[in-house]
Amino acid sequence: MTSLTKMAGPALTIPPRFRPAGVAAGIAITIVLVLLHWYAAVQTNTSPQDLLEGWRGLWNFLFGVDRTYPNGKTVHQDGAFPLDLRWAETIRPGLEYCLLTIWIGLLGTTLSIPVALFFAVISSRTTNRFVPLWLVGRGVMSVLRAVPETVYALMFIAAVGFGAFPGVIALAIHNVAVMGKLWSESMDEVDQGPVEALRVAGASPTQSAVHAVLPAVMPSLLGLLLYRFDTNVRSSVILGTVGAGGIGFFIKTEVDSFHFDTMMTYVCMVVVLIIVIDLFSAWLRRKVGTV
C-alpha cells in the first residue's frame, strides 16, 4: 500500500500559523491596552489598598456602629443587616413599589412599539430602498439612543414633577431608539427570497414589508420585545433613584435617611424581582421559539 505522502510528489511546506507582521501588531495592541488601563486607574484613584483600608467603613455600613459623641452620649447607628422585615412598614409597601417598577417597565416598552416599528421599517434596507429616508431613520435613532434613560427621566421630572409617569415616558423614548435598531437589524437579516418574489408580483415596498418581511421576522421581533421588557424593568429601578417612581425611588430615600436596613431589604427585593422577570422573559422567549 502506498502512503499518501509518497504519492503527493514534491513535499508541500506547511503555511506558518503566525506571520511576523501579525505578531508585531499583537504586541503593540497589548502594550497600548495595558497603558490605557493603567492611565484609567490613575485617573479614577482605583487602588486595592484603599478598598482594604476602608473595610471598617464597609463593616459599619453592613452591621452598624455605636458612635460616641464628645458629650459622652453613645448612639447606635443601624447597619444594613439584620434586614428590616416589618410587614406593614417595609415589606408590603416594598412589594407595591416593585409592582409599580414593573408597570413602568411594561408601559415604557409597550408604548414604544408603534414608533419603534415605524423606525425599524424605514431603517432597514429590506423594507426601505429610499436612501434619504433610511438615513433620517438611522440618524434619529442614533441621536435618541445617545441620551441615556436617566437623562430623559431628569428632563421629564423637571417638566412634570416627580412620579412614575416621567419614568414611563423616559423609557418609551429610549426604547424606541434601541428596539427600533434591534428590529431593523433583524429585518436586514431576513431571507430576501420572498421579498424578491413579491416584487416580481408587483408589490410595493410597503406591501412586501407587510406580506414578506414582517411574517418572517415576527418571532425575532417578539423575542427582542421580551428582552427589552426585561431590560426596561431593570432600567426603571435606576430611574426610580432619580425620582421617577417605583422601588428605586424608595431605595434612594431610605439610604438618604440612613435607614440602611430598610434599604437593604428593598435591594434584596430588587434582586428577586430582576431574577423573576429574567426567568419569565426567558421562558416566554423559549415558548415563542426564539432566543
Place this chain on the structure above:
Amino acid sequence: MSERAIGVMSAEQRSGTALLRIEGLRKAFGQKTVLAGLSLEVSSGEVVSLLGANGSGKSTALRCVVGLERPDGGTITVDGVTARRAEPMPTVAMVFQKIHLVPRRSVLDNVCAGALGRLSLSRSWSVLAFPREVQAEAMACLDRVGLADRARERAGRLSGGQQQRVAVARALCQRARVLLADEPVSALDPAASEQVMNLLRSLADDDGLAVAAVLHQPDLARRYSDRILGLAGGRLAFDSSASEVTDETVANLYRPAVEALEAAERRPAAEMRELV
C-alpha cells in the same frame, strides 16, 4: 438551414407571434460579462427550456425579464409591451429554485400575495384586508394546481413539491401570461419534479401560458419542453426542438465549463509547489 431557424419557425407556426421576446440582452457584473447579446422568443402555449453551465447567464436573463436585475442593454417585449428596465411587469411571473413562499403564512395568503400588484394599500395592508374576490380567485388558482384542500395550512408545513405548486398558484393569481421558472425542480425529488413539470406543461397546453424554464436536467427538458435553448457565454449556443437535442449537443454545451473547473482545481496545488 441552421438549427436555430428551424426552432424559431416551428414556434411561430404553432401560435403566430411570440409572447415574450428578448433582443440583444446584455448584462455585466463589474468586469464579468454574463449576458452578451442574448436573443430569444417564447410563444403562447409553448414550454421552452434553457440549458447551460453555471454562469452561462440563464438565471440572469430571467431576472432581467422580471425586473430583479437591471440589464445594460437590449429590449424585452411581452405581448407587444416593452418592459421598462428593472421594473416588474404584471404579465410576467416567476417561480424560484428556493420557492420563496412565506413559510409562516397560510397557503391561501401566499397565493393572494400574487395579486398585490393590483391591490391598493387599503385592500392589502394586512391579510385581513384581502377582498373576498381575490381570495376566491386564489382558491381557484390553488385548485388549478391541485392543492385547494390545503388552503389554510401554513405554507412551511407542505412538502417541497407542494410548495413549488403553491408558488405556481401565486404566479397564476398574478394573472401572468408568461411564466419564468428558475430551476423549479432542482430542490425536489424525482416524483415531485415530474409533478411540477407536468403542471408547467399543462399550463402551456391548456391555459396558453408561455413558459420558460431554466433546467439542469437535460432529460426533463427533452420530455417536457417544445424547444431547448442552449446558453454559453451569455449567448444562445443552440435553439432546437426538444426531440432534435442529442446527448452530444448537451455534452458540448457543458464542456467549456467542465474544462474551466478542472483548470481552477489544478491551480492552487501548482501555486503551493512554487512556494517550496
